[in-house]
Each structure stands twice: as structure tokens, then as C-alpha cells.
Amino acid sequence: MNNRRNFLRQLAVSAAIPAAVCSRAFGQAPPPAKLEETDPVAIALGYKEDTTKVDPAKYPMHKPEQRCDNCALYTGKAGEASGPCGAFGGKLVTAAGWCQVWAKKPEPAKP
Numbered sequence: 001m002n003n004r005r006n007f008l009r010q011l012a013v014s015a016a017i018p019a020a021v022c023s024r025a026f027g028q029a030p031p032p033a034k035l036e037e038t039d040p041v042a043i044a045l046g047y048k049e050d051t052t053k054v055d056p057a058k059y060p061m062h063k064p065e066q067r068c069d070n071c072a073l074y075t076g077k078a079g080e081a082s083g084p085c086g087a088f089g090g091k092l093v094t095a096a097g098w099c100q101v102w103a104k105k106p107e108p109a110k111p
């Protein structure tokens, strides 16, 4: 009886491990990480989560209307609070953010 129980237990364990490994290997990718203002690259590029908090003395090229959601490197959906940024390896930046890499998003093509 114990041998049969041990056999069934081992069978269950050996079936569960590959299933767990496969679900991790082929499951959905984890969501991108949020970019923190304290990230060394964010500091180097002057990233702020709120464009109105950018220091004009340090970044005289900054204009208040420049935001991540109108930057060419922002791939977030319109209306969402944050989205991935190509300058930061796809990390999530705030739609209202800014950094010194900002470049105007091209106008959509007219039909």
C-alpha cells in the first residue's frame, strides 16, 4: 500500500514540475518595470515623472508642453497614465513625464 502511495506521489511530482517549468517558459512575459526617478540612467537623462517639475535652470531646452505622451519614444496607449519608453529599454514612464531625450512624436499619416 505504501509503495503504491509513494509511486502515485512521485508520479504527481514528476508531472507537476515540467508543467510549472513550461508555464514559466511559455507563459506571458511579466509586465515592464516602472522607471524610477532614482534610476541612474533616469538621473543622467533628467527624467521627471511630472514635466512641470523639471528644473528650467538645469534644462533650458525644456518646454512645459513637452510630455512623454507626445514624445516619439513613448509607445503607451493614449489616455493611459503610463507607457513603455524606448529610451529606457521599455520601462514604464508616466504620460506626464519628461527627459532630455524628448523628441516630438510625428503627426499621424492622413488618409
Ligand code: SF4
Pocket: 047, 067, 068, 069, 071, 072, 073, 074, 085, 086, 087, 088, 093, 097, 098, 099, 100, 101, 102, 103
Ligand atoms: S524619451 Fe520621451 S517618452 Fe522616454 S522618458 Fe524621455 S520624454 Fe519620456
